[in-house]
Amino acid sequence: MSEVTKTCANRPSSPRRFFEYLYGNLDRNSSSPSEISSPSPEIEEKMARRRRKEGRPRRQRTTFSSEQTLRLEVEFHRNEYISRGKRFELAETLHLTETQIKIWFQNRRAKDKRIEKAQIDQHYRNFVANRVIAPFNPTNYSHSMLPHPPTLTFQPPTISHQISPYPSPAEASVDRLRGQHLNPC
Numbered sequence: 001m002s003e004v005t006k007t008c009a010n011r012p013s014s015p016r017r018f019f020e021y022l023y024g025n026l027d028r029n030s031s032s033p034s035e036i037s038s039p040s041p042e043i044e045e046k047m048a049r050r051r052r053k054e055g056r057p058r059r060q061r062t063t064f065s066s067e068q069t070l071r072l073e074v075e076f077h078r079n080e081y082i083s084r085g086k087r088f089e090l091a092e093t094l095h096l097t098e099t100q101i102k103i104w105f106q107n108r109r110a111k112d113k114r115i116e117k118a119q120i121d122q123h124y125r126n127f128v129a130n131r132v133i134a135p136f137n138p139t140n141y142s143h144s145m146l147p148h149p150p151t152l153t154f155q156p157p158t159i160s161h162q163i164s165p166y167p168s169p170a171e172a173s174v175d176r177l178r179g180q181h182l183n184p185c
Helices: 003-010 015-023 041-055 068-079 084-094 096-132 169-182
Strands: none
Touching: 068 084, 068 096, 084 096
16 A cells, blocks of 8 residues: 555544544543543633534525615725725615625625736736747837837036035035146146
8 A cells, every 4th residue: 555545544534533533532422431531621612612613504695686786886986995884874775784794895805806916917927928929039129119218318407596606615626636737836
């Protein structure tokens, strides 16, 4: 038997079996002393919560009518985040709970984010595909199609203050150096 087959054969088949594998049998109805283990209070609390959840049926998914969806979309396009007052007002007019309105807005923001990411990914894939299929070769393009760096225009600084009759320190240094160069004494 291969190593993979051995690993799969030892793997628990359900979450309950997995917990039993890790912490022993947690079933209180078990009578064998060897099977009873004392889990930590945190584990016992999690298992009790799980048993309560397993007993009740799952809540039905909310289906919004087209009128409700339209109104929610209009409000979303006005503002992606809804205030408590607006949420209360929408809940009253649409016959929904405030929690349903809040969750709808959360899900709608997540949808926008997901769509935006997919578009960015698609643009990137298109860009990479175009670069791989047709790498940049200047001979394939006319001069007007080549990308050009932005043209920079030089504008000399404008002097708004009064011009001094005295040279600036930099100009004085240059004049001094010129004078030494011309007159070596």
